[in-house]
Structures are given as structure tokens and as C-alpha cells.
Amino acid sequence: MSESLTTLLVDMDENGVLEEVKSCLAAGENAQDILEALSEGMNIVGEKYGAKEYFLADLVMAAEIFKESMELLEPALAEEKVEQKICGKMVIGTVAGDLHDIGKNIFVALARNAGFAVTDLGIDVPANRLVDQVKKDGANVLGLSGILTFSLDSMADAVELLKEAGLRDQVKVIIGGLPVDERWCELVGADAFSDDAYEGLQKLLALVEVA
């Protein structure tokens, strides 16, 4: 099962994946194994995107198939009392004054697949709300997204509030969006930056490893 399910996802055969998940569940196969096969598929799709073999449309499609599959799997996972491995807790949002979220949403899908528990606060999120959520979740990563140059100020505000809350040493900050670069990262006081969802995931994983 697992190999064909992985291949079907990599080939983005939506109906094929969903039928295979249903058929595996009906045959009484372990939901955890099914999930691992799907996750492996997502990893391969991510790698192909990183290698420029796949494009953003492919990532979107694969994430959608994964989400649909999870809807089928969740009852069985709950029944098996599977506790998913969590490699980090991240709070993320598009910062105040900015409403763009396509890139953030893809990054969130990739991070969840990689094992992060993610609280996505959506768009136009004030700094205090982001920091309050970090406290509430006990998160070790704060993700800040934005594509307007004005967003730099909102990102910097969030980092400043994090410092004031005495959390800066415990929480890594990653920023993302088309215009972000090294200089932007320095001005905001973030730990990592990316203008690409897949590259952002690699940087997130590296951040958590050293955290």
C-alpha cells in the first residue's frame, strides 16, 4: 500500500489517492502507516519543488490532496489514539496592515506536514495578538509574513513585543514574503528569512534544531 499511495500523491492523482486511502482503511490497515505514506509523498513533492522539477501549482495540489486524505484518516487516527510527533510549535500570521497570505498558507501546510503544531492567526494580525498566542501555546517559533515594505515595521513591532515579554531567547523568529532579504531580517531582528515556502521550511527545521 504505502509505496503506491506515496507514488499516487507524488503524481498528484487526486482520485487515485482518495480511493487508495478508503480502500486501505476498509481493509483495516493501520492509519498511522497510511499517514506516513502520505507524508512521504508530501516530502518528495517538496523536494521536487526545491529542485525546480515541480511548481507552486503542484505544491498547492499536493497539499489539497493531503488535506482531503487527512479528513478521511482523522477518525481512524483518533481511534488508534495516534499521537503525532511534534517537532516544534509555531504561531504564524500575516502582520498588521498586510492581507497577503498565499505564500504563508503554503508554508503552513509544509510545516504541518513536517511535524509542527501550527497556530495560524490569519492576516492583518496585530503584534500583541501574535505574542499573546505564543505565550498561550508555549510556542518556540514565531512566523511573520508580509509582502509590503510597511510590513517591516509590523514585524519589528512583534519582535520588540516578544523581547518585552521576556520570550525572545526562547522563541525563534522566521520572517517570510517576497521582498524579505538579509537586510530586512537584520532590521526586524529575526533569526531567519525566506521568500520561498519550501526554502522557508528548510530554514525553519534548521532553526528548531539549534533552538
Added chain:
Amino acid sequence: MMAEMTAIERVDKHINLEEPDRVGIAPMGEFYYAQLVNMSIADFLMDPARTDEAFEYGFKKHGGFDMAETGFLMASYMSPAPDGFSTFYLDWHLPGRERDPYAIPNLNERAKEDPVMTEKDYDVVLKHGFHRLFSFRRAGVADLGLLASLGPKVGPIARKWWEEYQVPTMIDGGFGQPVGVLARMRGITNFLLDLRRRPEKMLEVMDVVCDGLIAYSLNQAEMLHARTLILGAGTAADFISPQMFEKFVLPFLVRCAHAAVEAGYRLQYHFDTNWTPMLHYLKELPPRSGYLHLDERTDIVAAKKVLGDHLCLFGNLKPALFRFGTEEEVERRVKEIIDGCAAGGGLIISAELTADSRFELVDKMVQTTKTYGVY
């Protein structure tokens, strides 16, 4: 050194891929000019006369550019057609309305589950035509009145720049194309899924939408007395594979471009993100038909090699450079672009400035082009 040309003569030469007196310079400033005169973005946006007042101040303060901005922008927010930009359909948050008067417009990209256009609308388009999507669902009487007042104001401003100041206008009308419109109306995620799930139906829909957009765009251009229309790629180069680009984007892009050119318009091909691996496709656009805006993510020297005998190149400086950079960095980048792309003509230096760009950095781009870019 040849005699100094007017901006019209200079831009014409560049578009025809001939060497004029110097490289062109035409910042895409929009709200940057409002900031220079401390005008609210709301005032700048809602009244073409105020837009022109702010632009003319910036134009003179920088010692002149080779293209003028004419205040047509609000007309595109007020477009009655679902052309991918209109606030009549899309959830724009505009200054002085949903946002602070000094804030820039911001598009709320609707949730995947709540698109402006539903899957059923595809059937409506196929059965009844593109015009059946016209709904004015978010418009009020005041907006319809505002729309009616905009056209008559933009035309005389454009004429002033062309005829009195001898400066061509940069963009004074829009040209929608199916991918851009459907991606906005369905939401990018839904649209990408639609292309995967029902490709043949999407081609049929896009065919109908393309005809409707050509008709609407040409009518709007006439109303605005436009001469240069902006035609975007509608999707980023790295969004879809080359195979999907060939199937879903290129044929419609080329069709729209030919329709505009045959009707006598010049085009700004507005292609953001990295087009470097896909530049060869742009050879299919009508030659010498306008100028190709490329942002900093495309390798403009590679573009010169591929398209140097086909289209004038425009842009390529990173917008954030004008807020966070230094004068030395701006000067260095302008010189690099000129060194790599100026030979033979067909180069206009530009950047899409953000409202918070710094005057001295913009000025460095303008003055470096004017001095270093002399042929």
C-alpha cells in the same frame, strides 16, 4: 553625442529598439509621489487632478522622467467588469474607506472556501457569456458616480503630458487576460486546483472570457483616451510548469496582445517574478509593441540576450532598495543594468517604488541613468 531628444522621441526609439540619446528613465512611483507632497493616499487615488498634482511635483523635483503617470489607477479599482482588479467584485481595502487615508490599498485574498466566483459560474460563462458575470455586487451608487467622473478627468491629463510636455504616458488603461482574471475571481488556490481538475473545461471558459475581456478592455481604453495599456502575465512564472504555461497562459496572452496592438495601443507587459527560464516564450508577443516590465527576480541581461531584438526592457531595480538601500547600491545596480542591456537601445530603467521610498535614492537612480546612460 547626439542632440537631446524629447521624452516621446526617446521612448519611441527604445520601443523600436534603436539607440536614442540616452537610456530611458521612468520610475513607477504611484503613491511615492503622494508622500512627496504629504498628500493622503485617499486624496491621491480618488481624484486624478490630485494624482497629477503630486506626480508633476515629483517629476519636476527629480528633473524630469521619460514617462508620466496620469491618475488612471482609481478607474481600474472602479472597473465595472470583473477584470481582475475591480473593487466592485474583489475585497479591496481602500484608503479613506476600509483603511486609514494614508494607508495603501490592500487586497484581501478571500478564503478558498469563499471565492468571489464559484465553480457554477464557469457554467454561466459557457452558457451565457462573460458579461453574465457583471454584477456590481460590492458597488454603491456613489462608486458608480465616481466611475463616471473619472474618465473625463484622465483624458485631458494624458493629453497635457503628451502634447504640452512631450512626455508619453506610462500606463493609462488596463488590459485583462483570462488567467489573471480567473485567478483573482476564484482565488489562486481554487484556480490552480481547477486547472488540474478540469483542464479542458477551463480552456473553454478561458476562451469565452478572453473574448469578453478584449471587448471590455478596448472599450475602457477608449473611454479613458488611453494610449498605453498594461497587460500582465496573470500568473507568476514559477507558479505553473512550462507545459501548463503553454496550454493555459501563452495563447491567451498572445491573443490579448495582438488585439491591443491591432487597435493601435502600446503595451506595458507587466511580468513580475522570475521569468528567466521562460523568456523564450515572450518572443511570441508582437515585436516592438511596447515595453517589458521585469522585476529584480528576472535576469535582465539574460532577457536582453533572448529578447533584445524583440522588446524594449523596462525596470529591474528592487523596490525595497529604495527604502533600505544606499546611494552607492542604487548607483551600482543602475550601472550594471546599463552595462548589460543598453547597447542598441531598448532599455528604460525603472522600479516599482513603494510609498515609503526615499527621495535621495530615487534621485540617484534618475541622475545615474541620465549621466551614465548617455549613448
